[in-house]
Amino acid sequence: MTPDEFFQAVFEQISQYVGSQFDDVPISSKIPPSSLKKISDLKLPLEGMGLHNALSDLATFFEHSIRTHAPGFMNPLWGGMSLTGVAGDMVASVTNNSMYTRELSPFASLIEIEILQRACELIGYAHGFGSFTSGGSSGNLMGLLCARQHLRQDSGLNGFDGSKHVIFVSEEAHFSVMMAANVTGIGRQNVMKIRCLEDGSMDVNHLEEEILFTKREGFVPLCVIATAGTTVLGSFDPIRxxxxxxxxxxxxxxxxxxxxxxxxxxxxTRKLLDGIEQSDSVCWDAHKMMGLPLMSSMFLVNDVLLLRKVCSHTTDADYLYYEEDNEYDLGHYSLQCARRNDVLKLWLAWREIGDAGWAKMVEQYLDFANYLEQKVTENEQLEMMAPRMWSNVCFRYHPSGTDVDLDSVNAEIRERLKNEGKFMVSRAKVRGFIVLRAVIANNAVSKESIDAFVGNVIRIGNDVLKGLPPKY
Ligand SMILES: Cc1ncc(COP(=O)(O)O)c(C=O)c1O
Incomplete structure (x- = not known):
């Protein structure tokens, strides 16, 4: 088999998969994850099995992958499919340039600089810069490292005892903040969780009280993290x-x-981020609502020199970094050495649809979320479980007059929805209650798919209440 024949065959599989987006195919394979290992051939052979076998392995892989581009996929904070995004991701693999130096990624470095500067412009950082990272979790880590550098300029060189330092986040913040506290030496118990208001946004009065309290107790405040779009509720903290x-x-x-x-x-929607231009650093995932394939994530900072200091890990790598390209070698702004090109896909998609296309996309997602919320509030058997600011819709099945364990009923609804294969949403807890969290971040979602989703939740809920068995 020639490389050409191999790739033709691979592309056929890809194109079939992409083309089946709206087909009546279950989102997840009928084989549950717990049985998959038993029926799969995963062994690494002594003698290679050749390109033909790779084609059948790929077909198996497609068969058991979660169909995140299907219209019923509303589970995590990402989904759908960007064609330019996928093309950019594939070409990034084919060209296999590493982002650490301009010499080894000449065009990609220019693209990355262009996008980082544009993102800073959108935020309002006049001379800001940043780096692509492996995700929002790494972006939060970099934010804390910059905060550490800001407070203790010698910390990167001499080390840092973070045990008397504290950081402040809302109680709705993402768990990666705990990881970042761990990695930076602050420690998870020094993460102060600030109370949220009814709408899930940080209570700034409580923040102020906690800062004063921790100072009185002899702690040193290191960083405040505001969340713009919390994971479960989609709330925005008041940044200004x-x-x-x-x-x-x-x-x-x-x-x-x-x-x-x-x-x-x-x-x-920009007002949700009011005051962001006055912050010190930001992380922003293009692989979430913007719909790019995982991963494509930016860390942006207003003080670029400070970021360089955080990332100045070596002066010895003279086999890689040459003086003349100092400014353009993006490895100087990153925690990684070799780094995948995660920017090509974003650049292609951005040029495809422009700022206006992104604006339309976010507006449409919020329209759909409004529509879903309206369907929920109109229906007597459903109830919204939290106020909404973004495209997270947290609700549950709750027919009036029933005296049942609603947590188990809703957990069962989610399980049956998933097993039937048309819809996949996540299960979360709001004020201690189990809710269905549907997230609109998928360009295949439509009003029709939302109608069908609501109908299915109610049908399954009624079945569960009547004690009827699942239909799959
Ligand atoms: C608010 C928030 N921050 C950070 C992250 C982590 O992002 P990533 O999965 O890209 O590391 C998430 C993930 O869902 C998130 O919801």
Whole structure:
């Protein structure tokens, strides 16, 4: 088999998979994850099995993959399919350039600089810069490292005892903040969880009280992290107020906009990020609402020199970094050495649809989320479980007059939905109650698919209440 024949065959499989987006194929394979290992041939052979076998392995892989591009996939904070995004991702693999130096990724470095500068412009960082990272979790880690550098300039060189330092996040913040506290030496118990208001946004009065309290107790505040788009509720912390409080105590203010960064594109949503231009750093995932294939994520900072100091790990790698390309070698702004090209896909998609296309996308997702919320509130058997700011819709099945364990009923509804294969949403907890969290971040979702989703939740809920067995 020639490389050409091999790739033709691979492309046929890809194109069949892409083309089946709206077909009546279950989102997840009928084989449950617990049985998959038993029926799969995963062994690594002594003698190679050749290209033909790779084709059948790929077919098996497609068969058992979750169909994240299907219209019923509303489970995590990403989904759908960007054709230019997929093309960019494939070409990034084929060309296999590494982003550490301009010499080894000449065009990609220019693209990355262009996108980082444009993202800073959208945020309002006049001379900002940044790096592509392996995701919002790494972006939060970089935010904390910058905060550490801001407070203790010698910490990268001499080490850092973080045990007397604290960081502040809302109680709805993403768990990657705990990872970042662990990795930076602050420690998870030094993460102060600030109370949220009814709408899931940080209570700034409580933040101020906690900062004063921890200072009185002899702790040193290191960073405040505002979340722009929380994971479960999609709430936005009041960035302008948070920055004001943080600055009055000379504390670094990082914004976790992994999920909500896309609000920057539309004049109708930008106000959710009011004050972001005054923050010190931001992380923003293009692989979430913008629909790029995993991963494509930016870390952005207002003080580029500080970022360079955080990332100045070596002066010895003279086999890689040459003086003349210092400014363009993007490895100087990253925690990684070799780094995949995660920017080509974003650049292609951005050029395909433009700022106006992103604005339209975010507006449409919010319209769909409004529509779903309306369907829920109109229906007596359903109830919204949290106020909404973004495209997260947290609700549950709750027919009036029933005296049943609603947590088990809703957990069962989600399980049956998933097993029937048409819809996949996640299960989360709001105020201690199990809810169905449907997230609109998938360009295949439509009003029709939302109608069908609501109908299915009610049908399954009624079956569960009547004690009827599942239909699969
Ligand atoms: C608010 C928020 N921040 C950060 C992250 C982590 O992002 P990633 O999965 O890209 O590491 C998530 C993930 O869902 C998130 O919801």
């Amino acid at each position: 107020d948070i920055v004001r409080v943080a600055k009055s105590h000379n504390i670094w203010c990082h914004v976790d906009a992994a999920w909500g960064g896309m609000a920057l594109f539309s004049s109708s």
